[in-house]
Amino acid sequence: MHKIQAKGILNADNGMNVYRGCSHGCIYCDARSDCYQMKHTFEDIEVKENAPELLDAALRSKRRRCMIGTGAMSDPYLHSERELRLTRRCLEIIHKHGFGATILTKSDIIMRDIDILASINENAKAVVQMTLTTADEDLCRIIEPNVCTTVRRAEVLCEMKKRGIPTVVWFTPLLPFINDTEENVRSIVRICAEAGVFGIVTFGMGMTLRSGDREYFYEKLDRYFPGIKERYISTYGSAYELASPNEKRLWSVFDEECGRYGIESDPNRVFNFLREFPEPEQLSLFD
Numbered sequence: 001m002h003k004i005q006a007k008g009i010l011n012a013d014n015g016m017n018v019y020r021g022c023s024h025g026c027i028y029c030d031a032r033s034d035c036y037q038m039k040h041t042f043e044d045i046e047v048k049e050n051a052p053e054l055l056d057a058a059l060r061s062k063r064r065r066c067m068i069g070t071g072a073m074s075d076p077y078l079h080s081e082r083e084l085r086l087t088r089r090c091l092e093i094i095h096k097h098g099f100g101a102t103i104l105t106k107s108d109i110i111m112r113d114i115d116i117l118a119s120i121n122e123n124a125k126a127v128v129q130m131t132l133t134t135a136d137e138d139l140c141r142i143i144e145p146n147v148c149t150t151v152r153r154a155e156v157l158c159e160m161k162k163r164g165i166p167t168v169v170w171f172t173p174l175l176p177f178i179n180d181t182e183e184n185v186r187s188i189v190r191i192c193a194e195a196g197v198f199g200i201v202t203f204g205m206g207m208t209l210r211s212g213d214r215e216y217f218y219e220k221l222d223r224y225f226p227g228i229k230e231r232y233i234s235t236y237g238s239a240y241e242l243a244s245p246n247e248k249r250l251w252s253v254f255d256e257e258c259g260r261y262g263i264e265s266d267p268n269r270v271f272n273f274l275r276e277f278p279e280p281e282q283l284s285l286f287d
Contacts, residue, residue, distance in 0.1 A: 001080055002040065003047045009054035015069040016055065018086045020046035023079045024106060025146040027220035028173055031073055034212035045080055052089040059097040066277045067125065068094050071104030079146075081109055091116045100125035102274050104170065108148045108156050118163045125278050127198075128160045129168040134179040135187035142224050143175070150191070157195035167197045168270055171254075173207035176235070177228055180205060180244035182253050189257035198273060199264030205250040206243035214238075 009016045021042050022031060032042050040046060048054075059068075070076045076087040087103075091113055094101045101120050103110065110117075110128065120126040130153050134140050140149040148156075157167050169192050174180040192200055209217060221229040236242045244250055258265040264273070 001045045001047060003049045005050050006048040006054060008058075009048065009051050010058045010068070013069070014066055015072050016051070016090070017070065017072070017074045018048055018051045018076055018090060019074045019078055019080070020048075022074055023146055024075060024144060026106075026144045027224075028143065028175060028207055028213070028217055030208060030210065030213050032213045032216050033210040035210060036073075045078060047080065047084065047086070049084075049086070051086050052093055055090050056093045056097075059093065059099055062099075065097070065099050065124065067100040067102050067127075067275055069102045069104075069274070071129065075105050075107060075147075076103060077105045077107035077109040079109075082112075088113050088116070091120065095120045095123065098124055100127075100277050102127040102129060104129040104131070106131050106144065106147045106153065108152050111156055111159065114159065114163060114165070117160075117165055121163075121165050125166075125276075127166050127168060127274055128157070129170060129201075129274075130157055131170040131172070132188050132191065133171070133173065133175075135184055135191065136179070139179060143178070143220075154191050154195055157192075157197060161196040166273075167195065168274065169195075169197050169200045171200050171202040172204075174202075174205050174244055174250070175207055176242055176244045177231055178225065180246055180250060182246075182250065185250055185253045186257055189254065189261065189263065192263055193261035197263060199266075199270035200254075200258060201267050201270050202254065202265075203267065204241070204243060205247040205254070206241065208240055209236075209242060210240060 021044060023043060023045060081087050091101060095116055117126045132150055132153060135150055137149050137151060160167050171188050218229045264270055
């Protein structure tokens with residue numbers, strides 16, 4: 001871990017990353033890709049220690065309140081967050097200024113901040129997003145080794161529901177020949193239904209691989225799934241998009257199950273929900 005003084009914190013879409021790099025160890029992580037031009041070892045987490053101060057200044061200068069997002073490129077609840085509490089401080093600043101917050105994570109460390117998330121949601125809006133990839137706990141421990149498993153993440157989603165905090169699940173990636181099964185799709189959607197999630201985001205029944213990410217992924221395949229790497233190479237070559245051979249059937253199952261439980265599965269509608277900031281109710285002249 002190393003600390004820096006960042007020059008800015010919010011991007012054009014009002015997203016932020018307090019950390020850069022990751023300690024979760026997910027074998028498929030796209031953020032390892034060379035195209036992101038990370039100048040340090042991926043596990044050597046870059047910490048933007050002045051993130052709260054930058055966020056405070058950025059929100060003071062905004063004319064209109066909106067949703068502030070985090071977690072798109074780096075999980076805001078890495079192991080170091082337990083001690084550093086930078087994500088917590090940023091949430092407190094968001095609450096202070098009356099903005100909304102949406103967080104994407106795989107970690108149950110977010111439970112530490114359920115109080116401030118509930119307060120943000122009461123005052124404006126908070127949405128907790130969690131990534132789920134497999135209902136198989138043993139498989140989860142292999143492909144996402146350094147973070148809580150699916151069962152615990154489902155518990156977190158349920159706790160958020162109890163506090164009235166809306167939730168969204170990212171069901172991605174589906175690793176061809178590993179977790180791209182009808183049983184897994186049905187199980188994940190059922191978990192989401194039990195947790196009362198608003199919607200599920202998935203861009204395809206498969207995964208993506210780029211230089212940097214591909215080499216790491218293949219190394220892990222050789223270690224944990226002997227022979228599977230060769231199937232990837234023979235099936236996909238050096239393609240960026242790796243759709244499951246069962247893609248058409250899996251989409252059908254996914255749509256069927258989301259329809260059964262009334263879960264929003266259109267990514268555009270889910271993203272609109274995430275971006276939508278609640279306008280204050282106008283008081284009637286006759287109230």
